[in-house]
Amino acid sequence: MLTLKNLSTADRKRPLFNLNADLENSKIYTILGRTGAGKTELLRTLMGLDDIAEGHLALDGQDLAKRPVRKRQMSMVYQQFINYPHFTVLKNVVFPLRRQGYSVEDAKERALAALSLVGLVGFEDRMPSELSGGQQQRVAIARAIVKKSRILLMDEPLANLDYKLREKLREEFPRLLAENGDGIILYSTTDPAEAMQLGHEMIVMHEGQILAKDAPEEIFEAPATVEVAKLISDPPVSIVDGKVAEGRIVLCETELPLPPDLVLPANGPVKVGIRPDALLVGGDTTARVVLAEFSGSDTIVHLSFDFGSAVMLIEGIHEFMPDQIISVSLDTSSLLLFSAEGKNITERRSNG
Amino acid sequence: MGRTYNIIKYLCLLAWATFVVFPFLWALSTSFKDANAVTSGARYIPWVEFEPSVQGWTSLFASGSQGINIVQPFFNSASVTLLASIVSLGLGTLAAYGLSRFSYKAGFVKNSDITFFFISQRIMPPIVLAIPFFLMLKEIQALDTIFGLVIVYVALLLPIAVWVMTDFFASIPKELDEMAMIDGCTPIGAFFRVVLPNSTAGLVVAGMFCLIFGWNDFFFAFILTFTETQLLPVAIVSLNSSVTPWWSLSAFALISVTPLALIAIVVERFMSRGSLAGAFR
Numbered sequence: 001m002l003t004l005k006n007l008s009t010a011d012r013k014r015p016l017f018n019l020n021a022d023l024e025n026s027k028i029y030t031i032l033g034r035t036g037a038g039k040t041e042l043l044r045t046l047m048g049l050d051d052i053a054e055g056h057l058a059l060d061g062q063d064l065a066k067r068p069v070r071k072r073q074m075s076m077v078y079q080q081f082i083n084y085p086h087f088t089v090l091k092n093v094v095f096p097l098r099r100q101g102y103s104v105e106d107a108k109e110r111a112l113a114a115l116s117l118v119g120l121v122g123f124e125d126r127m128p129s130e131l132s133g134g135q136q137q138r139v140a141i142a143r144a145i146v147k148k149s150r151i152l153l154m155d156e157p158l159a160n161l162d163y164k165l166r167e168k169l170r171e172e173f174p175r176l177l178a179e180n181g182d183g184i185i186l187y188s189t190t191d192p193a194e195a196m197q198l199g200h201e202m203i204v205m206h207e208g209q210i211l212a213k214d215a216p217e218e219i220f221e222a223p224a225t226v227e228v229a230k231l232i233s234d235p236p237v238s239i240v241d242g243k244v245a246e247g248r249i250v251l252c253e254t255e256l257p258l259p260p261d262l263v264l265p266a267n268g269p270v271k272v273g274i275r276p277d278a279l280l281v282g283g284d285t286t287a288r289v290v291l292a293e294f295s296g297s298d299t300i301v302h303l304s305f306d307f308g309s310a311v312m313l314i315e316g317i318h319e320f321m322p323d324q325i326i327s328v329s330l331d332t333s334s335l336l337l338f339s340a341e342g343k344n345i346t347e348r349r350s351n352g
Numbered sequence: 353m354g355r356t357y358n359i360i361k362y363l364c365l366l367a368w369a370t371f372v373v374f375p376f377l378w379a380l381s382t383s384f385k386d387a388n389a390v391t392s393g394a395r396y397i398p399w400v401e402f403e404p405s406v407q408g409w410t411s412l413f414a415s416g417s418q419g420i421n422i423v424q425p426f427f428n429s430a431s432v433t434l435l436a437s438i439v440s441l442g443l444g445t446l447a448a449y450g451l452s453r454f455s456y457k458a459g460f461v462k463n464s465d466i467t468f469f470f471i472s473q474r475i476m477p478p479i480v481l482a483i484p485f486f487l488m489l490k491e492i493q494a495l496d497t498i499f500g501l502v503i504v505y506v507a508l509l510l511p512i513a514v515w516v517m518t519d520f521f522a523s524i525p526k527e528l529d530e531m532a533m534i535d536g537c538t539p540i541g542a543f544f545r546v547v548l549p550n551s552t553a554g555l556v557v558a559g560m561f562c563l564i565f566g567w568n569d570f571f572f573a574f575i576l577t578f579t580e581t582q583l584l585p586v587a588i589v590s591l592n593s594s595v596t597p598w599w600s601l602s603a604f605a606l607i608s609v610t611p612l613a614l615i616a617i618v619v620e621r622f623m624s625r626g627s628l629a630g631a632f633r
Binding site: 076082147 | 536
């Protein structure tokens, strides 16, 4: 188990603040956050590349802080395709094994198996510069998994690949990551879908802090804060200011129809989270179209209401003109309520 | 249009090449002349305009009053230049790696100040350094010795090596060193196993600068040596053209420029090899 206790760093650009987490063996943890959230800094700190200012970092109870990088039993895949340019593909993968003390034959055998796993059979004698971006990243992945490290850190490994290749590798990742045995995998990404698809657990980071750590579906269903809610889907959950008054939720002039199972908080200001798929075309609320964009097979419509702006996600391709007035309705069954400070206060009565 | 452009381009290149190569051809032609051929007007083509003679070349290696003795100055120059270049490149590369990868701070002095300090050594006019160098070498009894010259040349070449290599290491992603450490190397192991093999181009450039400056230096070789340790540039200048024939002078000059020309031709191939393509995207 990898334990982070009150972990802080003193990096001037992107410090980490008071991180606490227990990461269990045989689990994949996806770290979700925007660019600049501190994901890379966290991985670099775990790896020993950046210094810890305060707090503890321990692997199976043993302090890691003073352990040099090469003795941390970790491997890492960078966002950039980092390979040794003066080695062939095979030598790239053999290199860490030789440092671990494997004989030339053993190292070669294991390296070939790893290359076969990432689909690079036949490329052994090529130089990294002779490969495409996706193939170069596969070499980096092979070099990381061949070590069978206790901890595998992957820093947005698909970020620099084109869409098709990203999809393909993402499909392959569960199989590749399973190769790491009972190790712990930390996989950082800015893509909520990737984080949910790959992780047994998800860690949501924002401004150098861990905002949430739980199973992806738990975080998706009940985001702990407004910031988490904004991060867990793409397009994001829209947050608008409202108030609870006399058993009703009012957004400016609009009164929301309430689902029967929702427990209303005490009267006062609230923030209301509207999931993008909760807005539907047709209904008695009017909205102005600000922008409509197509995303694959969906349409994302940015709407302006009298109470603020929200994003609507509709299946299929639909044409909307800027400034067009449309009528929409809100499916309140997935409504999220947050306190004025941004804490989730959504409560639902159980069926029983 | 393209054809005309090409013709003009190659004519220009040919004109420039002739301008650059002509002094060498002139020296080469003169080195094979005898007294008659040199003094009887413009004659350049051997066997056609004059009968070639190897007297100019043989006199360089002959002993006695006819001999010029190029061997000793050549050996001295080669020893001083090679030793000073190797030491400067070794120390300079390590210093440059440290400056490019680690942050140093002592009061207001930071990495950039240290780098500038190295470079500033080359900003000073050589004459400023001449007297202190002379006195220091005299103090350690290293005047007129190869050892003394090597020390001085290292001091002069080190800034060049640090400057070139600092710039070069800055272009190598530091993630490459980090990856080597993640893969089990010590920091110094990462430097020797991964960073250095990818720095061929930088090493070649820095090495060439060191060799050129070392080989061509006249000023310090002239001030800090007398008779025991004469270097090639000083030896050439000390030849008196009223005593030493032109054909011998020409042969001497050609021998003194040949090593650098040969090195340039050989290392040119390596300049493009050390590319980091495929390290990082």
